[in-house]
Amino acid sequence: MIYTIVYGLTIGAILYFISIGLSLTFGAMRVINFAHTLTYTIGVYVLITLVNFFKWCFPLGAILAILAVIPIGYIIERFIIRRLYGESLDYTFIATFAIALIGVDAIKWIWSVRPYPISDPIGKYLLFWGLSLPIYRIVIVMIAIILFFALNIFFKKTIVGKIVVAALEDKDGVRCLGVNVDKYFSIVFILGSALAALGGVLYAPIGSVHPYMGLSVLLLSFAVVIVGGMGNLNGTFLSAFALGMVMSITARYWSQGAETMVFIVMAIVLIFKPIDI
Amino acid sequence: MDEDKASLNKPTELPEELRKKPIIERGAIDLMAIAIFFLLITPLLSVHRVTDFMIFCIFAMSFDLLYGYMGRLSFGQMLYLGTGAYCCGLFIKYIGGNPLLAISIGIAFAGMLAMLLGLIIVRTTGACFALINLAFNHIGFFLVLSPLREITRGEDGFGVSASKLGVLNFGSRPIMFGFVLLCLLLVYYCLRRLTSSPYGILIRSIKEDETRVRFLGYNTFLYKWFTFILAGAIAGLAGSLTALNYNYVNPNAMDVHSNVGVVFACLIGGAGNLYGAILGGVIYMVISNFLPIYIYRWEMFLGFSLLIIVFRFRMGVWGYIQRFWEYTIKRKVVPRLMKKEAI
Numbered sequence: 380m381i382y383t384i385v386y387g388l389t390i391g392a393i394l395y396f397i398s399i400g401l402s403l404t405f406g407a408m409r410v411i412n413f414a415h416t417l418t419y420t421i422g423v424y425v426l427i428t429l430v431n432f433f434k435w436c437f438p439l440g441a442i443l444a445i446l447a448v449i450p451i452g453y454i455i456e457r458f459i460i461r462r463l464y465g466e467s468l469d470y471t472f473i474a475t476f477a478i479a480l481i482g483v484d485a486i487k488w489i490w491s492v493r494p495y496p497i498s499d500p501i502g503k504y505l506l507f508w509g510l511s512l513p514i515y516r517i518v519i520v521m522i523a524i525i526l527f528f529a530l531n532i533f534f535k536k537t538i539v540g541k542i543v544v545a546a547l548e549d550k551d552g553v554r555c556l557g558v559n560v561d562k563y564f565s566i567v568f569i570l571g572s573a574l575a576a577l578g579g580v581l582y583a584p585i586g587s588v589h590p591y592m593g594l595s596v597l598l599l600s601f602a603v604v605i606v607g608g609m610g611n612l613n614g615t616f617l618s619a620f621a622l623g624m625v626m627s628i629t630a631r632y633w634s635q636g637a638e639t640m641v642f643i644v645m646a647i648v649l650i651f652k653p654i655d656i
Numbered sequence: 657m658d659e660d661k662a663s664l665n666k667p668t669e670l671p672e673e674l675r676k677k678p679i680i681e682r683g684a685i686d687l688m689a690i691a692i693f694f695l696l697i698t699p700l701l702s703v704h705r706v707t708d709f710m711i712f713c714i715f716a717m718s719f720d721l722l723y724g725y726m727g728r729l730s731f732g733q734m735l736y737l738g739t740g741a742y743c744c745g746l747f748i749k750y751i752g753g754n755p756l757l758a759i760s761i762g763i764a765f766a767g768m769l770a771m772l773l774g775l776i777i778v779r780t781t782g783a784c785f786a787l788i789n790l791a792f793n794h795i796g797f798f799l800v801l802s803p804l805r806e807i808t809r810g811e812d813g814f815g816v817s818a819s820k821l822g823v824l825n826f827g828s829r830p831i832m833f834g835f836v837l838l839c840l841l842l843v844y845y846c847l848r849r850l851t852s853s854p855y856g857i858l859i860r861s862i863k864e865d866e867t868r869v870r871f872l873g874y875n876t877f878l879y880k881w882f883t884f885i886l887a888g889a890i891a892g893l894a895g896s897l898t899a900l901n902y903n904y905v906n907p908n909a910m911d912v913h914s915n916v917g918v919v920f921a922c923l924i925g926g927a928g929n930l931y932g933a934i935l936g937g938v939i940y941m942v943i944s945n946f947l948p949i950y951i952y953r954w955e956m957f958l959g960f961s962l963l964i965i966v967f968r969f970r971m972g973v974w975g976y977i978q979r980f981w982e983y984t985i986k987r988k989v990v991p992r993l994m995k996k997e998a999i
Contacts, residue, residue, distance in 0.1 A: 411783055462967065468729065468782050469723070469729045470970075472729065473919065473962055474963055476962070477959040477962035478959065479959075480958055481955075481959035481960065481963075483955065484953055484956040484959065485956065488953065594913075598794070598912075602791075605787065635801075635802040636798070636802070638798075642795055643795060646776075646788055646792065646795070649780065649784055650776050650788075
């Protein structure tokens with residue numbers, strides 16, 4: 380049972396990293412970003428290349444992979460997403476999906492379709508009441524919790540965070556104060572992309588790496604955002620961990636049903652609390 | 657004063673060209689044009705392939721009814737196609753080989769599923785509608801793949817062999833072709849009649865502004881529900897035909913990722929127009945069948961062309977053909993496409 384809980388918390392932490400950016404773009408810009416997990420996949424592939432290059436120095440490779448994603452996030456935001464503000468929903472759907480297609484194909488072009496294995500960078504186990512828990516998973520959960528508090532401080536104390544929170548409530552009002560909202564949104568977008576890459580980098584050693592990994596996790600993170608409420612950071616945190624637990628508990632008893640259970644939860648939430656965009 | 661009253665009471669005469677009855681009805685010309693188009697492309701491709709194209713066009717029309725006419729983008733229309741295919745296939749496999757009965761079973765079950773799920777789905781709009789459809793499609797895919805494995809044979813799928821019914825031997829390609837063409841024309845004709853009726857105008861007004869339609873006293877829920885069921889049933893027809901055409905059903909018929917194809921087809925052809933759906937369906941099928949042979953990076957090509965469509969080319973191929981026709985040939989001034997209102 381302890382294993383189930385730890386595995387659920389790990390999945391929850393990964394989902395949390397990915398969903399923050401999605402939740403913010405969803406809530407602030409009313410753009411449903413199908414290309415969001417593209418940066419997640421790219422981060423993983425950059426990490427693979429760097430880890431081979433740096434002879435298994437994992438943290439350095441991870442940091443460089445996250446930094447490498449930032450210009451890509453900026454390019455996507457500047458040339459595609461920025462043109463879609465205020466457009467009708469279907470066009471943003473399709474345009475961002477097109478970016479995802481291009482990105483996946485580019486990854487296949489550069490790194491080929493072959494899946495890569497990455498081994499656990501810590502590889503040690505915590506012995507605890509006769510149980511052996513992988514330390515790596517505990518580290519992931521710790522990072523998620525630290526990030527949660529860091530983001531809370533960021534959005535409550537810093538001026539950038541305050542502007543973004545205000546703009547989530549009332550975009551036009553903030554613009555009337557003479558603030559260039561789009562600039563701050565692009566900062567938020569890049570932050571979200573980098574966090575998605577962080578999620579990917581941390582997930583790579585415990586999952587499988589293939590070009591379509593982004594698309595499969597994207598649907599899950601949509602479920603997280605919808606269950607938690609768009610643009611609601613605390614809600615995203617809670618729902619990510621809750622859905623992670625749902626997945627791992629379902630997987631314990633019925634391994635194929637794990638992802639479907641998440642969608643059943645999402646459907647129930649949508650039935651009782653429809654979002655209106 | 658009297659003169660004015662007299663002119664008011666006089667029945668207004670229709671203009672000359674409206675009173676004249678055309679020799680052949682316009683609907684008949686449309687149907688003939690579609691049939692001739694598909695017959696013409698048959699020698700270029702092959703009979704089997706064109707049958708496949710036409711089935712996809714039926715599916716694209718069902719999607720167009722939801723997206724183009726009612727303005728609800730669904731990312732889970734494959735669920736109804738898959739339901740149709742599976743119900744039709746399972747009927748033939750376990751109960752009897754009568755193909756017509758199997759097709760009607762497929763349509764009925766897809767329609768009933770749409771009826772049940774529609775009660776929930778139709779209440780939502782926009783992103784919520786798209787995502788809840790996606791969720792149900794995912795659940796359906798999973799059900800077929802794993803818990804119902806005993807019946808549906810899971811990933812392997814199962815063979816479908818319909819028995820002969822007089823002339824109607826679905827084993828032979830030309831007869832399948834003719835039957836599918838007939839179905840396509842029937843669906844086209846019914847949808848044409850429906851969408852140009854008051855009902856069609858109503859669902860188009862729901863697309864524009866649902867609140868105002870409700871203010872006018874219409875029960876929009878019923879109309880949306882009916883449209884959803886109709887779209888589901890037509891997708892079920894397309895699914896049944898797919899099962900009979902391939903003689904084979906597997907979970908690909910319900911694959912969540914295939915939804916992109918139909919969205920793309922509708923957009924490239926021009927959403928909100930049945931001709932657009934048919935043309936887009938053919939273009940998409942040509943691209944997905946032949947492009948991978950010539951261009952290795954065809955997904956990238958698809959991505960870039962989608963971006964171009966979204967940013968520069970929103971009316972779709974049929975929209976531009978129509979504008980060209982009205983602008984140059986009929987010399988009418990057509991307003992430029994307005995930018996969509998902010999949501």
